[in-house]
Amino acid sequence: MRTIFMPVLSTCHMPHTRALKDLGAIATVAEYDQGGFVYLPELAAAPDWLKPIIEMFIDDGWVRFDADEEVWPGLPTYDWN
16 A cells, blocks of 8 residues: 655635636546645646645645645635635
8 A cells, every 4th residue: 555645735725616626627636525636737737826836845746725724834825705
């Protein structure tokens, strides 16, 4: 069995609720009720909001977004209200 470690980020680092669905065109995405897993795409193909995340976590490959996770310092956040 293989164990994968990945950063877990708050969903407030996504600009809107459809952000994970939109990424499906350029990245591998596995959504669940409160967030999702994303295999980071190439920087050039990524939307602007995802580029700082890719730059910070490119060596990790995967990141997870979760509604219950805390804000990651140094990354942009978005207010969905």
